[in-house]
Each structure stands twice: as C-alpha cells, then as structure tokens.
Amino acid sequence: GKLEFLGxxxxxxxxxGYRVELGEVExxxxxxxxxxxxVVVAREDVPGDKRLVGYVVAKAGHxxxxxxxxxxxxxxxxxYMVPSALVVLEALPLNANGKVDRxxxxxxxxxxxxxxxxxxPRTPTEQQLASIWxxxxxxxxxxxxxxxxxLGGHSLLATQAISRIRQTFQVELPLRxxxxxxxxxxxxxxxxxxxxxxxxxxxxxxxxxxxxxxLPLSFAQQxxxxxxxxxxxxxxxxxxxxxxxxxxxxxxxxxxxxGELVRRHESLRTTFRALSGSPVQVVAPAxxxxxxxxxxxxxxxxxxxxxxxxxxxxxxxxxxxRGPLFRVTLIRLSDVEHVLLLSVHHIVSDxxxxxxxxxxxxxLYGAYSTGQPSPLPELAVQYADYAAWQRDWLRGEVLEAxxxxxxxxxxxxxxxxxxxxxxxxxxxxxFRGSSCSVTMPLSLRDALWALSREEGATPFMTLLAAWxxxxxxxxxxxxxxxxxxxxxxxxxxxxxLIGFFINTLVLRTHVAGDATFRQxxxxxxxxxxxxxxxQEVPFEKLVEELKPERDMSRSSLFxxxxxxxxxxxxxxxxxxxLRLQPVDAEGDTAKFxxxxxxxxxxxxxxxxxxxxxxxxxxxxxxxxxxHFSVLLExxxxxxxxxxxxxxxxxxxxxxxxxxxxxxxDVALPAEQGIAERFAAQARxxxxxxxxxxxxxxxxxxxxxxxxxxxxxxxxxxxxxxxxVLVGVCLERTPxxxxxxxxxxxxxxxxxxxxxxxxxxxxxxxxSESRMSLLLTQQSLxxxxxxxxxxxxxxxxxxxxxxxxxxxxxxxxxS
Numbered sequence: 001g002k003l004e005f006l007g008x009x010x011x012x013x014x015x016x017g018y019r020v021e022l023g024e025v026e027x028x029x030x031x032x033x034x035x036x037x038x039v040v041v042a043r044e045d046v047p048g049d050k051r052l053v054g055y056v057v058a059k060a061g062h063x064x065x066x067x068x069x070x071x072x073x074x075x076x077x078x079x080y081m082v083p084s085a086l087v088v089l090e091a092l093p094l095n096a097n098g099k100v101d102r103x104x105x106x107x108x109x110x111x112x113x114x115x116x117x118x119x120x121p122r123t124p125t126e127q128q129l130a131s132i133w134x135x136x137x138x139x140x141x142x143x144x145x146x147x148x149x150x151l152g153g154h155s156l157l158a159t160q161a162i163s164r165i166r167q168t169f170q171v172e173l174p175l176r177x178x179x180x181x182x183x184x185x186x187x188x189x190x191x192x193x194x195x196x197x198x199x200x201x202x203x204x205x206x207x208x209x210x211x212x213x214x215l216p217l218s219f220a221q222q223x224x225x226x227x228x229x230x231x232x233x234x235x236x237x238x239x240x241x242x243x244x245x246x247x248x249x250x251x252x253x254x255x256x257x258x259g260e261l262v263r264r265h266e267s268l269r270t271t272f273r274a275l276s277g278s279p280v281q282v283v284a285p286a287x288x289x290x291x292x293x294x295x296x297x298x299x300x301x302x303x304x305x306x307x308x309x310x311x312x313x314x315x316x317x318x319x320x321x322r323g324p325l326f327r328v329t330l331i332r333l334s335d336v337e338h339v340l341l342l343s344v345h346h347i348v349s350d351x352x353x354x355x356x357x358x359x360x361x362x363x364l365y366g367a368y369s370t371g372q373p374s375p376l377p378e379l380a381v382q383y384a385d386y387a388a389w390q391r392d393w394l395r396g397e398v399l400e401a402x403x404x405x406x407x408x409x410x411x412x413x414x415x416x417x418x419x420x421x422x423x424x425x426x427x428x429x430x431f432r433g434s435s436c437s438v439t440m441p442l443s444l445r446d447a448l449w450a451l452s453r454e455e456g457a458t459p460f461m462t463l464l465a466a467w468x469x470x471x472x473x474x475x476x477x478x479x480x481x482x483x484x485x486x487x488x489x490x491x492x493x494x495x496x497l498i499g500f501f502i503n504t505l506v507l508r509t510h511v512a513g514d515a516t517f518r519q520x521x522x523x524x525x526x527x528x529x530x531x532x533x534x535q536e537v538p539f540e541k542l543v544e545e546l547k548p549e550r551d552m553s554r555s556s557l558f559x560x561x562x563x564x565x566x567x568x569x570x571x572x573x574x575x576x577x578l579r580l581q582p583v584d585a586e587g588d589t590a591k592f593x594x595x596x597x598x599x600x601x602x603x604x605x606x607x608x609x610x611x612x613x614x615x616x617x618x619x620x621x622x623x624x625x626x627h628f629s630v631l632l633e634x635x636x637x638x639x640x641x642x643x644x645x646x647x648x649x650x651x652x653x654x655x656x657x658x659x660x661x662x663x664x665d666v667a668l669p670a671e672q673g674i675a676e677r678f679a680a681q682a683r684x685x686x687x688x689x690x691x692x693x694x695x696x697x698x699x700x701x702x703x704x705x706x707x708x709x710x711x712x713x714x715x716x717x718x719x720x721x722x723x724v725l726v727g728v729c730l731e732r733t734p735x736x737x738x739x740x741x742x743x744x745x746x747x748x749x750x751x752x753x754x755x756x757x758x759x760x761x762x763x764x765x766x767s768e769s770r771m772s773l774l775l776t777q778q779s780l781x782x783x784x785x786x787x788x789x790x791x792x793x794x795x796x797x798x799x800x801x802x803x804x805x806x807x808x809x810x811x812x813x814s
Contacts, residue, residue: 020042020052020081022040022041022042022052024077024081025040025052025054025077025081025082025083026038026039026040026054028073028076028077028081029054029056029069029073029083031076032056032069032072032073032076033062033072034058034059034062034063034064035056035057035058035059035064035069036057036058036059036060037056037057037092038054038055038056038057039054039055039092039100039102039105040052040053040054040055040083041053041055041102041105043107043108051083051084051085052081052082052083052084053083053084053085053086053087053105053108054069054083054085054086054087055086055087055089055092055105056069056086056087056088056089057088057089057090057091057092058088064088066086066087066088069086070082070083070086078446078450078453085108087105087106087108089106092105093105119143119144119145120143120144121142121143121144121184121188122144123188123192125169125188125191125192125195126144126184126185126188128168128169129165129184129187129188129191130142130143130184132161132164132165132168133146133148133151133153133161133184136153136157136160136161136164137151137152137153137157138152139151139152142184143184144183144184144185144188145183145184145185146183146184147182147183147184148161148178148182148183148184148187149182149453149456149458150182150453153178153182154458154459154460155458155460155461155528155532156487158175158178158179158458159175159486159487159489159490159532160489160492160495161178162174162175162177162178162490163489163490163491163492163495164492165191166491167491167492169191169194169195170195171191171194171195172194172202172203173190173191173194174532174533175529175532175533176529176532176533177190179456179525179529182456203393203491204389204392204393206381206385206386206389206491206493206494207381207385207389208380208381208382208385209384209385209388209389211283211384214275214280215280215281215282215283215384215387215388216280216281216387216388216391217272217279217280217281217387218383218386218387218390218391218500218538219390219391219394219538219540219541220500220501220502220503220538220539220540221272221279221281221347221387221500222279222540223538223539223540224237224345224346224347224500225272225279225320225347228320228347232317232319233317234317234431235314235315235316235317235589236431236589236591237345237346237347238314238315238316238317238318238343238344238345238346239343239344239345239346239349239350239351239353239354240310240313240314240341240342240343241341241342241343241344241354241357241358241582242310242339242340242341242342242582242583243339243340243342243358243361243580243581243582243583244337244338244339244340244579244580244581244582244583245337245338245339245340245578245579245580246336246337246578246579246581247336247574247576247577247578247579248335248336248576248577248578249336249338249578250365250368250369250576251330253365253368253369254291254330254340254365255288255289255291256364256368257361257364257365257368258289258291258328258361259286259287259288259289260364260368260374261289261357261360261361261364262286262287262289262326263286264360264376264378264379265379265382265383265497265498265499266283266382266383266384267348267349267382267383267384267497267498267499267500268324268325268326268344268348268498269283269284269285269286269287269323269324269326270282270283270284270323270325270348270383270384271284271320271321271322271323271324271325272320272321272347273321281384281387283384284323289326289328290324290327290328291328291329291330292327292328292329292330293329293330293332294309294329294330294331294332295332296331296332296333297332297333297334297335302333302334303333306331306333306339309329309331309341310339310341310583311588313327313329313341313343314343314588315588316343318345320345320347325344325345325347325348326342326343326344326345326348326349327341327342327343327344328340328341328342329341329342329343339583342357346500347500348383348498348499348500349498349499349500350487350488350499350500350501350502351485351502351565352487352489352501352502353497353498353499353500356496356497356498357498358580358582360376361580362574362580363375363376364376365574365578366574366576369574369576369578370576379496379497380493381493381494381497382497383497383498383499383500386494386497386499386501394536394537394538394541398536399537399541402534402536402537403537403541403542403545405530405533405534406506406534406537406542406545406546407545407546409506409508409527409530409531410481410506410508410542410546410557413479413481413508413557414477414479414481415548415549415551416551416554416559417471417475417477417480417481417558417559417560417593418475418476418477419471419474419475419559419560419593419594420474420475421615421616422615422616422617422620423614423615425553425554425615426553426614427552427553428552428553429552429553429554429555430612430614431589431590431591431612432588432589432590432612432613432614433588433589433590433591433610433611433612433613434588434590434610434611434613434618434621435608435609435610435611435621436608436609436611436618436621436622436625437606437607437608437609437625438606438607438625438626438629439601439603439604439605439606439607440604440605440606440607440629440632441604441605442603442604442605444604444605444632444633444636445600445604445605447636447637448462448463448605448632448635448636451521451635451636451639455518455521455522455525456525457521457522457524457525458528459564459600460528460564461521461524461525461528462521462635463562463564463598463632464482464484464507464524464528464562464564465509465517465520465521465523465524466517466628466631466632466635467482467562467596467628468480468482468509468511468520468524469511469517469520469631469643469646470624470627470628470631470648471560472511472643473643473644473648474624478510478511478512478513479508479510479511480508480509480510480511481506481507481508481509481557481558482506482507482509482558482560482561482562483504483505483506483507483557483558483560483561483562483592484504484505484507484561484562484563485502485503485504485505485561485563486502486503486504486505486531486532486535487501487502488501488502488503488535489501490535503535503538503539504539505531505532505535505539506531506539506542506557506558507524507527507528507531508527509523509524509527510523511643512643513642513643513644514642514644515642515643516639516640516641516642516643517635517638517639517640517641517643517646518639518640520643521639539557542557543556543557554593555591555592555593558592559592559593559594560592560593560594560595560596561591561592561594561595561596562595562596562598563595563596563597563598564597564598564599565597565598565599590610590611590612590613591610592610592612593611593612593615593616594609594610594611594612594616594621594624595609595610595611596608596609596610596628597609597610607625607628607629609621609624609625626650626653627648627649630647630648630649630650631646631647631648633647634646634647634648673744674741674744675708675741675744675745675808675811676811678701678704678705678708678741679705679808681701682701682702682704682705685701686700686701686702686705687700687701687702688700688701689701690703690704690737691704691734691737692734693732693733693734696733696734697734698734699734699737699738704734704737704738704741706806707738707742707801708737708738708741708742708745709742709745709804709805709806709807709808709809710742710801710802710804710805710806711738711739711742711743711745711746711794711801712742712743712745712746712808712809713746713804713805713809714792714797714801714804715742715743715746715748715773716746716747716809718773718790718792719772720743720746720747720748720772720773721746721747721748722747722748723749724747724748724749724772724773725748725749725750725751725769725770725771725772726743726748726749726750726751726771726772726773726774726775727750727751727753727765727766727769727771727773727774727775727776727784727786727789728740728743728750728751728752728753728774728775728776729753729754729755729762729774729775729776729780729783729784730755730775730776730777730780730794731755731777731779731780735777735794735795738794739775739794743775745808745809746809747811751765751769751771753765753766753774753784755780755783759783759784759785762783762784762785763784763785763786766784766786766789767786771789772790773789773790773791773792774786774789774790774791774792775791775792775794776791776792776793776794777793777794777795777796778793778795778796781793
C-alpha cells in the first residue's frame with residue numbers, strides 16, 4: 001500500500017468559503033518537479049482577505065519558476081487550493097526545535113500579483129466590472145485574470161451581476177454570457193462589443209405608476225388569488241419566519257421598527273379584492289402594526305409553549321380581502337430572551353423577501369433603540385409598480401418569443417413522474433405534508449463544488465443533475481422534469497423590495513442509462529442556462545399556453561421540486577448587544593409530492609425533503625435522503641461512471657437487500673421433493689381450490705393430484721424417468737400445472753417452451769436440450785418444429801388417461 005502524509009488536523013481552515021487542509025496543499029506542492037521542501041500558510045495581509053501563500057525550496061541543481069509551479073499544481077489540486085502567491089526561498093526559517101517557524105516566513109512582495117498572474121483592471125469597462133464583482137463577491141481585489149465563479153459566484157449572484165451590468169453599461173447581456181466568459185477580462189471585452197454593436201437595453205424602464213387607477217396583480221399574484229378563491233382559508237402559501245432575540249429588548253423601538261417597515265413596503269399593507277370580476281391590489285395607508293404580545297417568562301415549559309405557538313401561527317389562515325397579510329407576534333421567555341414570529345402570505349412576499357425583512361428589522365431596530373433615525377434610503381419603486389410594469393412589458397412579441405422557447409423545450413414531455421408511493425394517489429391532489437432532513441459532510445460538499453468548477457457549472461446544476469438521476473432510478477423513466485424556483489429579481493431596483501417576485505422554471509433532462517454523470521451534468525447546465533435566458537415567462541402563463549393534460553390528482557408540468565438556498569437568513573449582532581438569530585419553523589403542508597431544499601450551512605451540505613404525507617411515509621422520505629447521500633458520494637468519487645452504475649444503497653442496506661432478504665434457506669425432509677410435498681398438501685385439503693383461471697375449469701388439490709398421477713403413469717410407460725427431459729409447450733391454463741407436476745412425479749425433468757417464442761428459437765431449444773418427448777395441445781400443434789420428436793396432446797388424450805391409476809407411481813429418483 002501507499003501511505004501519504006497530509007499534515008496535522010489543526011492545519012485545516014476556510015479560505016474564500018472553502019475548507020482547505022494545508023498539509024494536502026503542501027503535499028501537492030512538494031511533489032512538483034524540482035521542489036525539495038514546501039510550506040503553505042494562510043495570510044491575511046489585507047484585512048478580511050485571507051489567501052494561501054506557498055513557500056518552496058529548490059532541490060540542488062534546480063531553479064524554480066513560480067508560473068511553472070503553479071501550472072503543475074493546477075493539475076494536482078482544485079483551483080481553490082492553489083496558493084495565490086508562491087515564494088522561492090533558499091531555506092525555510094526554523095525555530096529552536098528545528099521545526100519550520102511559520103511566523104518568520106516573509107510577506108510576499110505582491111500577494112495578489114504573484115503566480116496567479118494578477119493584473120489590475122485598465123480600461124473603464126474593466127474597472128467598473130471589477131467594482132461590481134468586488135461588491136457582490138466581497139473580494140478586496142479583482143484582477144483581469146479572475147473568474148467570477150472561482151471567486152465564489154453562483155447562479156443567484158450571476159443574475160445580480162447581469163442586472164448591475166445592464167444598469168451600469170446600458171447593455172443587455174444574457175446570463176449565459178457570464179458562464180461562457182467568466183474571466184473578467186473576457187467579459188469586459190464582451191461588454192465593449194455589445195456597447196459598440198448597440199445592444200442597448202430592450203426592457204422599458206421601471207418607474208412608479210399613479211395610484212389613482214386600479215392596480216393590477218402580477219401574473220404570479222393572480223394565480224395565488226385564483227387558488228384562494230377555489231379554496232379559501234388554505235395555509236399552503238403561508239410564509240413563517242421565527243427570529244430569536246437574545247439580549248435586552250426595547251419593545252417600543254421594536255414597535256416603531258415594524259411601523260416603519262410597513263410604511264416602506266406597500267406590499268405589507270396590501271389586500272386584494274375583485275373589481276368588475278377582476279382582482280386588483282388595494283394599498284392601505286401606513287399605520288401602526290398590531291403586535292401580539294405573549295408572556296411565557298413565568299412558565300417552566302416556556303420553550304415548548306413557544307414552539308407550539310410558532311406551529312399554530314404557521315397554520316393560521318389569511319383573508320386576502322380583509323387582511324392584514326402580515327402578522328407579528330412577540331413571545332417573552334425571559335428578560336433577555338424573546339422569540340419574534342412573523343407570518344406573511346406568499347401573495348405579498350417570497351423567500352428572498354424574508355432576508356430583506358430580517359436585515360431591515362435589524363437596521364431599523366439598531367437605529368431606533370439608540371435614538372437614531374432610520375438609516376435606510378427610500379425605495380425608488382414599490383411592488384405595485386413592478387406588477388404594472390410586468391403587465392405592460394410582457395405581452396405581444398416579447399411574450400411570444402419567450403413562450404416559443406418553452407414550447408420547444410417542454411413539448412412532448414411525459415404527463416407525470418411516476419414515483420412509487422406508499423399509498424394509492426387520492427383522486428384530488430392534497431397538500432398535507434411533513435419534512436425530514438440530513439446534513440452531509442464538508443468533504444462531500446468540497447468535492448461536488450470542485451466538480452462543478454471543472455465543468456463550468458454551478459453547485460445548483462450539479463445537485464439538480466444528481467437529483468434527476470435519483471428520480472430517474474426511482475421511477476424507471478428517462479425523461480425527468482423538475483420545478484425549481486428562481487428569484488425573479490433581475491433588476492437592481494427589485495433587490496431591496498418585499499414582494500412576490502419568485503418564478504418557477506421547469507427543467508427537463510433526458511437521463512440515458514448509458515450516459516455518464518458528467519454527460520448528464522453538461523446537459524443540465526445547458527438546460528438551466530436556456531431556462532435562465534427565458535425566465536421572464538410566469539409559470540402561470542406557461543401552464544395556460546402549454547395546456548398540459550388536466551389531472552386533478554397532480555400538479556401541472558412537474559410534481560417534484562428542487563432548490564438550493566444561496567441566500568440564507570442573516571444572523572445580526574446589533575450595537576446594543578441584541579442578537580437576531582433565525583429559527584426554523586416547521587410546517588405541515590407540502591405544495592408538491594416531493595420538494596428537496598439544499599443549502600451550504602457551513603457545517604456541511606444540508607438537505608431537507610418536504611413530502612406529501614398522503615403519498616409517502618416518513619421512513620420512505622428518510623430512505624430517499626439516504627439514497628441521495630450515497631448517490632452524491634458515488635458521483636464525487638466517480639463522476640465518469642454511468643449513472644446506472646452509481647451506488648444508491650449504503651453498506652447496511654446493501655447487506656440487508658442482497659444477503660439477509662435472500663437468506664431463504666428452509667430445512668426440508670431429505671426424501672421429499674415438490675411432488676411429495678404437494679401430495680401431502682392434497683391429502684390435508686383435497687377439496688380446497690388449488691388453481692383457477694378465467695374461462696377454465698378450476699381444480700382442487702385432490703383433482704390436480706389425481707390428474708398429475710395419471711399423467712405420470714402414462715409418461716412412465718413412454719420411458720420417462722430420471723435424466724429424461726420432456727418439453728412442455730402449453731397455454732397458461734390449469735392443464736399446464738398438471739403437465740409440470742406429472743413430469744416430476746414420473747421422475748423426469750421439464751423444458752418449458754413458450755408458445756410466443758419465434759419458431760427458430762423453439763427449434764434450437766429442442767435441439768440443444770435433446771428432449772425425448774413433447775407435451776403440447778391441439779391448438780398449438782405445429783408451433784414447435786421438431787421432426788421425429790414424439791408428441792403427446794394433453795387435451796386430446798385426457799379421456800384415455802382417465803382409466804389409469806390415481807395414486808402416484810413409485811418414486812425412482814431422489
């Protein structure tokens with residue numbers, strides 16, 4: 001075997017969001033040509049910008065070049081593990097114990113501009129683009145050779161980058177452009193070309209509209225309003241947020257905070273009513289927000305009661321016409337511990353909005369509790385302005401061009417994903433649900449993220465591809481459509497609003513069994529980029545135009561959802577000492593059959609599976625997550641394997657399925673075979689039905705035993721006994737069992753010949769087996785071509801067998 005020393009466990013750290021083992025980097029660097037010694041450290045010479053720096057000493061007679069070293073190292077390690085700077089030393093500094101003195105290693109002369117070839121942006125376009133990336137990615141410096149995704153970018157940040165490029169340069173670039181030209185220098189050149197070509201912004205400006213006329217609903221809002229009309233009082237679209245407040249709380253400042261929050265965001269004071277048969281938004285004047293106060297500080301089970309109240313709040317319905325559609329409850333656990341329950345209807349909010357809400361509450365409370373005014377700038381537009389803008393823009397040629405893509409992409413897709421369920425599907429779709437979760441190790445996340453970078457894909461694309469592979473394996477289908485939410489905020493003006501912007505994309509992938517995972521991932525990447533480029537079509541409009549087969553038992557176009565949370569709720573520590581920590585609030589609904597929500601939580605890769613409890617048991621949902629974890633491990637280890645060859649069973653389950661469940665040995669009497677055991681049963685229950693078939697006479701155990709014995713006596717007279725093979729070509733009737741049992745009682749063995757097989761195959765089977773006799777029936781005469789082979793027509797000769805003995809012949813073989 002081979003033992004490789006990677007270094008001490010305490011030399012593990014996170015750099016730019018990735019877990020890095022310094023020993024592993026040192027081992028890779030030390031294996032490079034001409035390197036005698038290597039040490040790697042993480043330096044933070046610029047505050048907040050931690051980078052890897054490698055120090056090397058050359059072997060005697062060798063000269064080291066940092067550019068060549070870096071190139072060689074890229075072939076050994078993922079990009080994020082390659083040091084930002086390489087420093088060549090004559091010798092490594094040592095301490096008194098003879099060990100490397102890491103603190104004495106010199107500061108590199110140009111940390112950013114060393115081996116990775118950092119070049120500062122030169123043109124105005126490059127400089128402005130670098131500024132956009134720096135703001136979005138939190139990078140202190142962005143050079144011409146930097147890649148957006150290697151700096152920590154993902155699909156959501158890419159969307160924000162494109163919207164900022166649109167606003168800054170007044171050009172329209174597709175999201176695909178950032179994936180195709182992820183390096184700053186190339187993307188800047190592409191922007192310049194677009195500017196010179198006159199690829200100006202085609203979208204109309206988003207501006208405030210007058211509040212004197214009726215305010216229309218957005219397409220997404222209209223769908224939820226319609227669903228509420230069909231089923232008033234439903235809670236499937238409640239969005240709960242629970243925040244734990246630790247520290248001294250100023251309740252007056254908190255009340256003022258929510259008053260300002262509702263004043264800033266019209267959506268939080270909006271209701272909906274029908275006007276001449278069509279729904280409209282009604283924005284109420286700003287007023288004080290009712291804050292429900294619950295004091296549990298004197299109760300021993302306060303924490304449990306608070307959890308119960310949170311679960312009750314999730315199940316409280318909203319009235320879309322009367323409102324309010326935003327509720328606030330404050331639970332006091334002690335002088336320094338409170339839980340804030342926020343509940344809002346999806347028609348005026350979404351997942352992104354939760355983050356906006358928590359951040360603004362933190363900012364406003366921090367100011368008000370210290371006597372300061374609001375630090376937040378006024379919003380340029382409101383959600384009602386967006387709804388009117390969407391209605392005005394997304395129509396005519398613009399809408400038709402977007403719809404044409406989706407009609408091509410989803411045309412001919414299967415009606416449904418046929419997953420095996422634990423119970424029959426209800427005739428009308430239900431929404432009762434539950435969830436289970438698992439956290440996968442950091443090492444798995446790192447490996448999957450590295451695979452994503454290799455393929456120019458995002459982690460979302462890699463995880464979605466894996467999920468679709470699992471769904472294909474579960475369903476036995478190779479055409480898999482999955483829904484996924486997209487933020488829908490591809491304009492900078494929308495990033496700070498609370499409202500219902502989220503849209504749903506249908507991502508369809510063909511999972512061929514002989515395809516490797518890399519091939520599936522590349523297909524998913526193309527499908528996702530195409531969907532991103534046509535994300536403006538509201539899902540509601542897509543259903544309306546595609547007119548999928550109506551099925552009240554399932555959701556339209558897809559039944560399974562996937563999402564990757566790139567924007568987790570923030571944890572805020574206020575100057576007053578108050579800490580805001582989001583708390584998970586469990587619900588008991590499920591919008592789809594299965595919804596997999598994943599996220600990078602720092603401790604590992606989290607996966608939460610929401611499932612419809614009318615279809616699936618909790619054990620099944622947990623097993624799906626276990627299978628998915630094993631599948632991801634297999635993908636990380638062997639991305640070039642065929643998807644059908646990737647594992648899904650863990651060791652314990654594999655042992656149970658392949659070994660324990662197949663351990664069916666039963667001790668039987670040594671001198672009893674099938675014929676003797678059947679005879680014993682016939683003596684016990686002679687009048688019980690043994691075999692029935694449509695349109696045929698049923699046989700009892702006694703009758704079947706008698707007929708088989710009589711046939712056995714006849715076969716004995718024809719020389720059938722041990723080592724003699726008898727062909728059987730019969731239809732599937734009770735007569736077939738008489739033949740098989742009779743042959744065994746005669747001591748022979750049977751060769752089944754399926755009448756549906758091709759004649760050539762049947763003739764080959766007869767020839768290869770060297771059978772001595774063929775049992776068949778009148779309707780199948782001529783089916784088996786075997787000149788010279790004796791034939792016995794079981795149905796035609798039945799009267800002749802009636803006079804033969806009814807007892808079994810004496811056994812001649814053991």
